[in-house]
Amino acid sequence: MAKQTALRPFDEQIDRRGTDSTKWSSFDDDILPMWIADMDFLCPPAVVAALRDRVEHGVFGYTLEPKDLRDRLVEYLDRRYDWKVAPEALVFLPSVVVGFNLACQAVVRPGDGVLVQPPVYYPILAAPKNARAVAQHCPLSRSATGRYEIDFGRLEATVTNRTRLYLQCNPHNPVGREFSEQELRRVAEIALRRKLVVCSDEIHAGFVFDGRRHTPLASLSPEIEARSITLTAPSKTFNVAGLHFAAAIIPNKILRERYVQAKRGLVSSVNALGYAAALAAYREGDAWFEDLLAYVEANRDFVVDFVRSELPGIGIGPIEATYLAWLDCRDAGIPGDPYEFFLREAHVATVPGAIFGSQGNGFVRLNFACPRATLVEGLRRMRSALREWQERPASDLVDEATAVAWHASRVAG
Numbered sequence: 001m002a003k004q005t006a007l008r009p010f011d012e013q014i015d016r017r018g019t020d021s022t023k024w025s026s027f028d029d030d031i032l033p034m035w036i037a038d039m040d041f042l043c044p045p046a047v048v049a050a051l052r053d054r055v056e057h058g059v060f061g062y063t064l065e066p067k068d069l070r071d072r073l074v075e076y077l078d079r080r081y082d083w084k085v086a087p088e089a090l091v092f093l094p095s096v097v098v099g100f101n102l103a104c105q106a107v108v109r110p111g112d113g114v115l116v117q118p119p120v121y122y123p124i125l126a127a128p129k130n131a132r133a134v135a136q137h138c139p140l141s142r143s144a145t146g147r148y149e150i151d152f153g154r155l156e157a158t159v160t161n162r163t164r165l166y167l168q169c170n171p172h173n174p175v176g177r178e179f180s181e182q183e184l185r186r187v188a189e190i191a192l193r194r195k196l197v198v199c200s201d202e203i204h205a206g207f208v209f210d211g212r213r214h215t216p217l218a219s220l221s222p223e224i225e226a227r228s229i230t231l232t233a234p235s236k237t238f239n240v241a242g243l244h245f246a247a248a249i250i251p252n253k254i255l256r257e258r259y260v261q262a263k264r265g266l267v268s269s270v271n272a273l274g275y276a277a278a279l280a281a282y283r284e285g286d287a288w289f290e291d292l293l294a295y296v297e298a299n300r301d302f303v304v305d306f307v308r309s310e311l312p313g314i315g316i317g318p319i320e321a322t323y324l325a326w327l328d329c330r331d332a333g334i335p336g337d338p339y340e341f342f343l344r345e346a347h348v349a350t351v352p353g354a355i356f357g358s359q360g361n362g363f364v365r366l367n368f369a370c371p372r373a374t375l376v377e378g379l380r381r382m383r384s385a386l387r388e389w390q391e392r393p394a395s396d397l398v399d400e401a402t403a404v405a406w407h408a409s410r411v412a413g
C-alpha cells in the first residue's frame with residue numbers, strides 16, 4: 001500500500017516550461033514529460049540562497065574550488081556511507097558522464113575490454129567505444145518477479161586477458177537495484193583476482209529505499225579501494241544537474257595521476273555556480289533530503305501499486321533505488337514500440353527501453369520524481385491509452401501488422 005505523506009512542499013507543481021528545461025522543452029506542450037532523470041522539485045533552500053549570494057556578487061571570472069568543498073564532501077561520504085576518504089582523493093569534474101569516459105581514457109588502450117551490464121544507462125554503453133576499447137556486455141539476469149541480478153557465471157566467462165575495466169552503475173539505472181554488500185563483495189573478488197580497475201557510477205546513491213543504506217563498492221576493503229574510481233555528484237540527490245558538478249573519488253595515487261593526466265587539456269574546472277551549489281548541498285542539504293526521500297519513496301510505492309493494479313499486462317519489478325521505474329510492456333499487447341505508443345496515445349514521454357541495450361526492447365523507463373498530482377496524471381493517461389487499446393472491439397483483434405497500421409493511422413490523425 002502507498003504510504004501517506006504530509007510533505008506538502010513537494011506537492012507544489014512548478015511550471016518549468018519556458019526555462020529551456022531539457023525535460024519540459026523537448027516535447028510539445030500537450031506531452032507530460034516523465035523521461036530524463038531530473039526532478040520537478042525546487043532544490044534545497046540552502047542551495048538557492050548560496051546561488052543567490054554568488055549571483056548577486058555579479059562578477060563571474062575564472063574560479064578556484066571553494067576552500068571548504070573537499071572537507072564537506074569527505075564528511076558527507078563518511079556521514080552517509082560510512083566511507084572515509086582523504087580530501088586529496090577527490091577530483092572535481094563537470095559531470096559524471098565525463099567522469100566515466102575519463103576512466104576509460106585513463107585505464108584502457110585501444111582494443112582493451114570494458115565490462116558493462118546492460119540494460120544500463122546508455123552513455124555507459126557508449127563509453128568504451130569513445131576510448132576505442134571494446135564493450136564486453138555482461139547482461140544482468142532478470143527473474144520472473146522482474147528483479148535483476150548480476151550474472152556472476154556470465155561475468156566470469158566474459159572477462160578476458162584484455163579486460164581492464166569494470167564499469168558498473170550502482171544504484172542501477174534503469175533496473176532500480178542497489179546491489180547488496182554480498183554481491184559487491186563478489187564483484188570486488190573478481191576485480192582483484194582478474195586485476196581489473198572498477199569505475200562505479202554512484203550518482204543515484206541518495207535514492208535508496210526501505211531503510212537500506214548505499215554501500216560504495218570502494219568502501220569494502222583497502223584492496224578494492226586501491227583499484228576503484230567512484231563517481232558521485234549532488235545532481236540527482238539535490239536536483240542541480242544543470243549546474244554541472246561531479247567528483248571522482250580515486251584514493252590510489254597512481255591511478256589518480258593517470259586520471260588527472262587523461263583530463264588534462266580536455267576538461268577544465270567546474271563552473272562557479274556548480275561549486276557554490278555543491279558546497280551548500282553537502283553542508284546543509286541533509287534534512288531537506290530526508291523529507292524528499294520520504295516523498296519519493298511514497299511515489300515509488302504508488303507507482304508500483306498503480307502499475308500492478310491498473311495497467312494490465314505491464315510488469316514492474318521491485319524498485320530498491322533510483323526514482324526510475326522500469327516497465328515491462330511486452331505482455332500488454334501494445335502495437336509496436338511502447339515508447340511511441342505512450343507518447344502518441346497517452347501523451348506521456350518516457351524513455352524507450354531499447355536505448356539501454358537490446359535487453360530493453362519492449363520496456364520503457366518512467367521517472368517518478370515529481371509531485372504526486374503530476375504522477376497521478378501521467379499514470380492515468382497511460383491507463384486510458386492502454387484501456388482504449390486493450391478494449392477495442394473484437395472485430396479489431398487482428399494480426400500485429402494490422403495493429404501497427406491502426407496505431408500509425410491514429411498517429412497520423
Ligand SMILES: Cc1ncc(COP(=O)(O)O)c(C=O)c1O
Pocket residue numbers: 037094095096097098121169173201203204233235241245246
Ligand atoms: C547512472 C547515471 N550516470 C550519470 C548520469 C548523468 O550525470 P551527469 O549529468 O553528471 O553527466 C545519469 C543521469 O541520468 C545517470 O542516470
